[in-house]
Amino acid sequence: MAKARKISIDSRYLAEFLGTGVFLFLGIGSVAALKLSGITYSQWEISIIWGMAVALGVYLTAGISGAHLNPAVTIALWLFSGFQRHQVIPYIISQLLGAFCAAWLVYLLYHNLFISLENTLNIADEHEANIAFAQIFTTFPHDKLTLIQAFCVETTITAILLALILAIGDDNNGVPNGPLAPLLIGLLVATLGASFGPLTGFAMNPARDFGPRLFAFLTSKDSFALTGDKIFPYMFIPIIAPIVGGCLGAWIYQRFFKPM
Numbered sequence: 001m002a003k004a005r006k007i008s009i010d011s012r013y014l015a016e017f018l019g020t021g022v023f024l025f026l027g028i029g030s031v032a033a034l035k036l037s038g039i040t041y042s043q044w045e046i047s048i049i050w051g052m053a054v055a056l057g058v059y060l061t062a063g064i065s066g067a068h069l070n071p072a073v074t075i076a077l078w079l080f081s082g083f084q085r086h087q088v089i090p091y092i093i094s095q096l097l098g099a100f101c102a103a104w105l106v107y108l109l110y111h112n113l114f115i116s117l118e119n120t121l122n123i124a125d126e127h128e129a130n131i132a133f134a135q136i137f138t139t140f141p142h143d144k145l146t147l148i149q150a151f152c153v154e155t156t157i158t159a160i161l162l163a164l165i166l167a168i169g170d171d172n173n174g175v176p177n178g179p180l181a182p183l184l185i186g187l188l189v190a191t192l193g194a195s196f197g198p199l200t201g202f203a204m205n206p207a208r209d210f211g212p213r214l215f216a217f218l219t220s221k222d223s224f225a226l227t228g229d230k231i232f233p234y235m236f237i238p239i240i241a242p243i244v245g246g247c248l249g250a251w252i253y254q255r256f257f258k259p260m
Contacts, residue, residue: 012087013094015065020098020207021105023050023057023069028106028212031136036113047193047202055186062182070205071095072246076162080250092207099211103137107219130222137212139201139238140228147232150200151241157192158204158245163253164188172259203238210239 030049034041041049058067068074071092077083107114118129134140141150167173168184193202203209213235217225228234 012065013090015061016068016091016094017098017101019057019061019065019067020069020095020211021102022060023053024099024102024208024212025105026053026056027208028103028137029109032106032110032113035132035136036110036117043197044190044194047197048190050193050202051186051188051190053186054189055182058182058185065091067182069095069207070242070246071207072158072205072242073162073165075243076246076250079247080254081166095207096211099207100215103212103215106137107215127222127224130220131224133220134213134216134222134225137216138225139203139209140234141200141237142198145199147230147234147237150234151237153196153200154203154238154241155245155248157196157202158242159249159252161188161192161204162246162249163257164249166250166253167257170258173257200238204242204245206239206242210235 027050030041030046030053033039034046054069057069061067061069066077068077068091074083074088074091074095078085078088114133117132120129141147141153145153165185165188168181168188189202189204192204196202213225217223226233226235
């Protein structure tokens with residue numbers, strides 16, 4: 001019988017850093033390819049890339065850290081599924097650092113194309129150049145949505161995300177899980193992105209949004225990355241709404257759907 005591998009607390013945090021970094025490196029990289037290289041993706045294609053990026057991040061880290069890769073998941077599991085409280089903050093910090101570093105690495109690899117974009121747009125409007133730059137890394141609402149509507153969208157889709165993640169990972173509910181679980185979670189993310197991505201960019205993850213947003217702000221030094229040109233800084237919506245939605249989804253699953 002094979003000896004079980006001993007997992008240290010530090011390796012869990014490293015796994016969250018790397019797993020979050022991997023899926024954001026692939027996801028942001030696809031947006032950079034779309035915006036900078038002239039290729040075209042449909043909404044479904046960009047959504048499936050993000051979904052598969054999440055699935056790969058989960059495959060990489062599930063056996064070590066549980067593959068949270070999302071502060072909303074970590075907080076919801078702490079409140080509703082027995083995750084240890086003392087690990088919540090280190091998990092979240094690891095996720096945020098992974099997200100920030102992923103954005104930096106995409107910028108490094110696409111650097112010449114970023115410079116070309118900035119030079120082209122700066123001729124007309126430096127602020128427009130910074131807007132285009134920030135939109136590669138982070139999410140913003142459709143211009144016809146109010147902040148309240150954007151908050152509701154992110155809350156709703158993250159609630160669905162968490163409820164179905166718990167359903168997929170529940171050994172007692174009779175659905176396929178195990179090796180299929182990361183793929184199913186990726187397809188779930190892709191489906192939500194294809195359905196509601198045009199409204200808010202389907203952040204559903206405070207680390208996915210804030211880590212790259214902070215990178216975009218520090219690099220461009222334009223407040224658009226934080227505010228989205230709103231009076232109330234938009235940066236708070238994809239932080240707070242996914243946490244609220246994640247807790248709501250976890251509660252709904254535990255209260256109404258979890259098998260006895």
